[in-house]
Amino acid sequence: MANIITRRDSLKLIGGAAAASTFAAQAAAQAIPKGDAMAPKMPIEKGASLRILRPARFVEPDEVIFRANTAKFAKEMGIDVRVDFVGWEDIRQQTAVSSNTGAGPDVVLGWAEDPHVYADKVMELSDVAEYLGKKYGGWSFLGEKYGKKVGTNNWIGIPFGGSTGPIAYRKSAVKAAGFDKIPNDLGEFLKLCQALKKANKPAGFALGNAVGDGNGFANWLVWSHGGYLVDEAGKVAINSKETIAALKYLKDLYPSFIPGTLSWGDVSNNRAYAAQEIWLTANGVSLYFAVKKDPATAAIAEDTDHAPMPFGVVGKAPQSSLILNAMVFKHTKFPNAAKAYITYMMEAEQYDPWLTGCLGYWSHTLRAYGKSKVWESDPKLAVYRDGTENQFWSGYKGPISHAAGTVAAEYIMVQMCASVAAGQATPEEAVREAERRTRRYYR
Amino acid sequence: MAGTDVSAHWVRPHIEPSWLARLFDWKPFLIFICMLPAAGLLLVFLTYPLGLGIWLAFTDTTIGRSGVWIGLENFEYMMGDRLFWQAVFYSVFYTAVATIGKFALGLWLALLLNNHLPFKSMLRAIILLPWIVPTVLSAIAFWWIYDAQFSIISYVVVDVLGWRDTYFDFLGSAWPARWSLIAANIWRGIPFVAITLLAGLQTISPSLYEAALLDGSTGWQRFRYITFPLLLPILAIVMTFSIIFTFTDFQLVYAITRGGPVNSTHLLATLAFQRGIPGGNLGEGAAIAVSMIPFLVFATLFSYFALARRKWQQGESND
Numbered sequence: 001m002a003n004i005i006t007r008r009d010s011l012k013l014i015g016g017a018a019a020a021s022t023f024a025a026q027a028a029a030q031a032i033p034k035g036d037a038m039a040p041k042m043p044i045e046k047g048a049s050l051r052i053l054r055p056a057r058f059v060e061p062d063e064v065i066f067r068a069n070t071a072k073f074a075k076e077m078g079i080d081v082r083v084d085f086v087g088w089e090d091i092r093q094q095t096a097v098s099s100n101t102g103a104g105p106d107v108v109l110g111w112a113e114d115p116h117v118y119a120d121k122v123m124e125l126s127d128v129a130e131y132l133g134k135k136y137g138g139w140s141f142l143g144e145k146y147g148k149k150v151g152t153n154n155w156i157g158i159p160f161g162g163s164t165g166p167i168a169y170r171k172s173a174v175k176a177a178g179f180d181k182i183p184n185d186l187g188e189f190l191k192l193c194q195a196l197k198k199a200n201k202p203a204g205f206a207l208g209n210a211v212g213d214g215n216g217f218a219n220w221l222v223w224s225h226g227g228y229l230v231d232e233a234g235k236v237a238i239n240s241k242e243t244i245a246a247l248k249y250l251k252d253l254y255p256s257f258i259p260g261t262l263s264w265g266d267v268s269n270n271r272a273y274a275a276q277e278i279w280l281t282a283n284g285v286s287l288y289f290a291v292k293k294d295p296a297t298a299a300i301a302e303d304t305d306h307a308p309m310p311f312g313v314v315g316k317a318p319q320s321s322l323i324l325n326a327m328v329f330k331h332t333k334f335p336n337a338a339k340a341y342i343t344y345m346m347e348a349e350q351y352d353p354w355l356t357g358c359l360g361y362w363s364h365t366l367r368a369y370g371k372s373k374v375w376e377s378d379p380k381l382a383v384y385r386d387g388t389e390n391q392f393w394s395g396y397k398g399p400i401s402h403a404a405g406t407v408a409a410e411y412i413m414v415q416m417c418a419s420v421a422a423g424q425a426t427p428e429e430a431v432r433e434a435e436r437r438t439r440r441y442y443r
Numbered sequence: 444m445a446g447t448d449v450s451a452h453w454v455r456p457h458i459e460p461s462w463l464a465r466l467f468d469w470k471p472f473l474i475f476i477c478m479l480p481a482a483g484l485l486l487v488f489l490t491y492p493l494g495l496g497i498w499l500a501f502t503d504t505t506i507g508r509s510g511v512w513i514g515l516e517n518f519e520y521m522m523g524d525r526l527f528w529q530a531v532f533y534s535v536f537y538t539a540v541a542t543i544g545k546f547a548l549g550l551w552l553a554l555l556l557n558n559h560l561p562f563k564s565m566l567r568a569i570i571l572l573p574w575i576v577p578t579v580l581s582a583i584a585f586w587w588i589y590d591a592q593f594s595i596i597s598y599v600v601v602d603v604l605g606w607r608d609t610y611f612d613f614l615g616s617a618w619p620a621r622w623s624l625i626a627a628n629i630w631r632g633i634p635f636v637a638i639t640l641l642a643g644l645q646t647i648s649p650s651l652y653e654a655a656l657l658d659g660s661t662g663w664q665r666f667r668y669i670t671f672p673l674l675l676p677i678l679a680i681v682m683t684f685s686i687i688f689t690f691t692d693f694q695l696v697y698a699i700t701r702g703g704p705v706n707s708t709h710l711l712a713t714l715a716f717q718r719g720i721p722g723g724n725l726g727e728g729a730a731i732a733v734s735m736i737p738f739l740v741f742a743t744l745f746s747y748f749a750l751a752r753r754k755w756q757q758g759e760s761n762d
Contacts, residue, residue, distance in 0.1 A: 096505075262614075262615040262705070409723065418705045
């Protein structure tokens with residue numbers, strides 16, 4: 001999910017945050033309801049030092065506040081902690097190498113599936129997860145899904161947050177098209193997009209090789225028609241009449257898009273929306289804040305609102321969240337320090353300023369943070385608040401696995417949709433091709 | 444007493460050179476030693492990675508998990524993979540068209556620059572710019588030029604001149620995207636061709652042209668019978684390099700389209716990367732990369748045999 005919060009914007013934000021930091025942050029953190037729970041005993045090893053690996057920031061406060069929280073931990077515990085930020089496309093590979101060589105960072109905040117892929121190489125974190133869950137109102141749906149090892153009650157990951165991409169739209173355009181809100185019915189949604197096109201205020205969804213936006217749209221299309229990539233047992237099930245219906249629907253929907261979406265990357269819709277070329281799209285919260293912070297586009301932000309992706313036939317928002325999932329490798333020499341670090345970062349005094357500073361970019365996974373001030377600061381953010389409560393995940397309905405990540409990285413779903421939209425393949429051909437490619441990774 | 448005899452007929456004692464000195468005087472060893480650093484470098488940085496790549500192509504290695512030998516399975520899958528054949532087709536097409544374009548325009552530019560122009564050296568320096576700029580930067584520039592919403596070309600044609608009603612969709616469908624990338628590659632490759640050919644042109648003796656002029660030749664005849672034959676040796680080597688660079692191109696395509704739309708612009712290099720690194724299937728990526736070797740060997744052999752021909756090296760008349 002790309003975003004274009006500029007450096008200047010975030011500096012202002014941080015400046016503001018810093019000025020009021022200690023008091024305001026603590027006051028805000030106190031607003032988070034806390035349950036009664038005893039922190040697990042984790043005496044930090046003598047002479048411990050930690051190395052943390054996590055994805056690079058997309059919004060500046062993400063890095064700044066994360067580093068500040070880490071520095072606070074290091075100071076209070078009297079140990080050395082180093083955080084390395086690596087590119088989004090590289091962290092999965094680095095996690096893999098670290099797990100197989102038994103060296104490298106002690107804690108990795110990696111992508112959703114990774115702790116499950118290396119389940120026998122990571123430590124069990126049930127004590128931390130249960131303590132946090134008890135203290136902060138329980139874990140959200142995706143938090144639990146990605147935290148617990150499949151079919152057990154054992155936690156192997158601590159999901160820090162999730163980034164989700166619902167609909168962002170211009171209220172005036174949708175109203176002029178005769179709709180009060182984004183309809184959940186697929187037929188109505190098609191009518192809305194066609195009316196927008198007629199008014200020369202078209203919608204646009206990425207159909208190019210865009211990791212976040214492209215996969216988000218393709219998944220929505222298939223899920224909203226009741227289709228899915230693999231069944232509960234992990235058997236490839238994309239070749240279904242539901243998927244074909246979804247692709248036929250796309251054939252009607254695609255002509256209402258702005259031309260060029262087949263070549264869109266992750267940032268294209270952000271740019272086109274800010275330039276008023278498109279009036280409806282799907283994106284992370286970054287799109288809204290970018291237009292809100294820039295005085296030149298403040299009017300666009302005023303006219304913008306968000307809505308869940310249309311439900312279609314499934315009765316709930318067919319969208320997922322990209323989960324940031326923390327894991328501790330067994331090869332760490334300081335397991336207690338690593339666990340203490342994760343616990344510390346998830347506590348309200350640290351987590352709430354981070355969540356707020358990132359403007360909800362990483363939707364929280366512990367339910368009590370639904371009470372965070374950030375969600376009240378702007379009612380338009382409401383749909384992001386429950387980002388990790390979405391009942392869908394990458395590789396739905398299958399077990400969480402490496403293959404799901406590969407299917408997304410290989411753009412199999414996106415290209416299935418794009419080839420139909422481009423008229424290069426019939427829905428039946430496109431589905432068969434996707435099935436053939438998916439089978440290779442789910443064998 | 445043997446001892447006195449020896450002292451009477453004193454001869455300079457023959458000191459046996461140490462074994463080390465003898466070893467270093469031994470030519471085969473000396474040659475071996477002197478070659479060792481170069482051979483070591485080649486082995487470590489060329490042979491080993493190449494060998495590893497070929498080995499990986501026959502395994503099912505993924506990133507972070509060492510694989511097992513699976514024989515030709517990767518190649519069998521590739522043979523049935525439409526995307527792979529699409530990439531082979533586009534790699535060959537891309538290389539052929541871009542090379543022809545680069546040479547036609549590059550040769551023309553070289554001929555122009557070979558004339559006496561004001562600010563000659565300045566012009567030549569400017570011509571090199573597209574070649575000097577890092578590929579990724581020029582790729583990003585082209586990415587904007589070809590953008591579906593913010594293209595400068597669309598802006599000029601639609602908003603300024605009013606010749607069209609809709610913006611160009613450069614990268615949105617297969618063929619326009621393919622041609623757009625080829626245009627970008629040609630733009631980037633011209634300077635290399637032009638400057639090297641210019642160097643070749645300047646080695647041609649002006650007296651040949653004077654003689655031809657006295658015989659009443661036309662401009663075309665001078666080009667056909669003097670310039671072109673004398674330029675052939677350098678043309679052959681530049682052509683080989685250019686084909687290899689173009690065939691293995693990666694940055695332009697990856698930065699502008701990432702192989703899209705719907706994989707229609709994947710070159711073998713980008714497809715190998717896509718499968719191997721983001722897709723995580725190192726074995727399959729390596730197999731695709733290995734499949735480029737026959738093409739490259741062909742290009743190298745072409746240059747080797749072409750360059751070994753004396754006629755090409757020294758010109759037609761010098762048998």
